[in-house]
Amino acid sequence: MKAYVLEAVGQLAYRDIQAPQLHEEEALVEVVSAGICGSDIPRIFETGTYHFPTVPGHEFAGIVREVGAEKHRAMLGKRVGVFPLIPCMACEQCKRRAYEMCQSYNYLGSRTDGGFAEYVAVPVWNLIELPLEVGYDDAAMLEPACVALHAIRQVDMKDVNNVAVLGCGTIGSLIIQWLASMGVKQILGIGTRKEQGDLISGLAECVFCNCREKDPAGFVMEQTGGVGAELVFECVGSVESISNAVSLARAGGQVVLVGNPAGNIDLDKQIYWKILRRQLTLHGTWNSSFTKEEDDDWHIAIEAIRTGKIKPSGQITQRFSCEDLREGLEVLRDKTIFTNKVMISKAFYS
Ligand SMILES: [Zn+2]
Ligand SMILES: [Zn+2]
Structure with a gap:
């Protein structure tokens, strides 16, 4: 599969890599839309990820194409949003389900491979199903929308x-x-x-x-x-x-x-x-709440998008195809033209 692989600071290669091998509790998500986050710019061009090589990208949505175990079969073909933080489930914060404050988390797109790729292995726990009214661009903006909501809910x-x-x-x-x-x-x-x-x-x-x-x-x-x-x-x-x-x-x-x-x-x-x-x-305020209950930030955000109360995709100022992701990064880095959200999307889905 094709992926953007960060091999060193500033060295992002678009190349073929092996599709991820799924663990039992994981699903393979085909990425349809992926947003570039402001934090991706220093991550790619200045500081690097936690280790190399890593596929960046933590704001994305797509379709479940494979599951790691038969018990997750019902997820196949589902349209999903992704909570990018993978909690340890063992620390004090995780025990009280404040996963955003987990003391030893993993993270898609910075500590482990993320969404600037054709496919991503995502723990089934981190997936949230999308209603049909919520498009992929809006769903790829769930993460920042939830960060914003979380700040207000303080x-x-x-x-x-x-x-x-x-x-x-x-x-x-x-x-x-x-x-x-x-x-x-x-x-x-x-x-x-x-x-x-x-x-x-x-x-x-x-x-x-x-x-x-x-x-x-x-x-x-x-x-x-x-x-x-x-x-x-x-x-x-x-x-x-x-x-x-x-x-x-x-x-x-x-x-x-x-x-x-x-x-x-x-x-x-x-x-x-x-x-x-x-x-x-x-x-x-930090990150967003994802307890998988109706009142977590992600459920509230999906409902607000579904009912038209908020429209995150209205903030998309530039779109690029998967092949042109680098151009999108440069637009956001150089800021010579006005940007709010730069979105990478596969044009044939909506
Ligand atoms: Zn972000
Ligand atoms: Zn934890």
């Missing part, structure tokens, strides 16, 4: 009326879509390019601010009558953005830290003072 949204979202990339835009679907009255999106505002405004009701042109704290104060935002999602992970998140939160407000840090986070003393004096609550 907070009790009951009395929240206004929310600021710093960073309008894939996750920030998905958070905005979720907030709109939950009926949040005022959503303030803060990004760095006009196109981000145009894209998100077409998917959710939101007032956008380009922070290259206007100070985000000033913008939020203006929009909230000088009070500040009740809830802030920080989706960038830079000192500047985290400082802005603290500065534009109202007294008694909450900040959810979503963005992965690009380096050390060294906060100015005046910013730190604001956390204390405004009695802010800071939340961390």
Whole structure:
């Protein structure tokens, strides 16, 4: 089968490899759509995966073509989404089914072979069946959609009326879509390019601010009558953005830290003072919940896509065929043109 094999940092070879040998608890998934995640860029071009060679790609959906044991026969031919984290099932976090915080997990596309291939071996446990109304592109975006939902679920949204979202990339835009679907009255999106505002405004009701042109704290104060935002999602992970998140939160407000840090986070003393004096609550969030119950992030997201409450695929800005995946990576890496989600798909399925 064809696969993109990362052989060393920056060396991604598109070549024939042996199709995976299935263990009893695994299924062979034919990949139909695979999204490129922002984290794939440093993984492929800067830091590498945990070992070489590895097939990257952790956001994908497809069809079950083989199963490792007769007892999983019913899964054959099923359209599936994939939770990419393979928990150890033995640590304290796994015992209480908080698999996203597993202390010794495996991960499709970074620690073991993932979705930038024709076929992937996936534990049956990690599969979630898709209703017919959920297409493969949306299903390949379940992972980021669930990361976004998980961030929101760190907070009790009951009395929240206004929310600021710093960073309008894939996750920030998905958070905005979720907030709109939950009926949040005022959503303030803060990004760095006009196109981000145009894209998100077409998917959710939101007032956008380009922070290259206007100070985000000033913008939020203006929009909230000088009070500040009740809830802030920080989706960038830079000192500047985290400082802005603290500065534009109202007294008694909450900040959810979503963005992965690009380096050390060294906060100015005046910013730190604001956390204390405004009695802010800071939340961390990581990955998504997949307990296989109706109320986990993945079930909620599938239902929200099925009923049209959110449309993750609306954020796809570029599509490439499997043969042109490298081009997709370069688009996302070089950022010379506007991107939100770059999707690799097999055109003959929909
Ligand atoms: Zn990702
Ligand atoms: Zn564990």
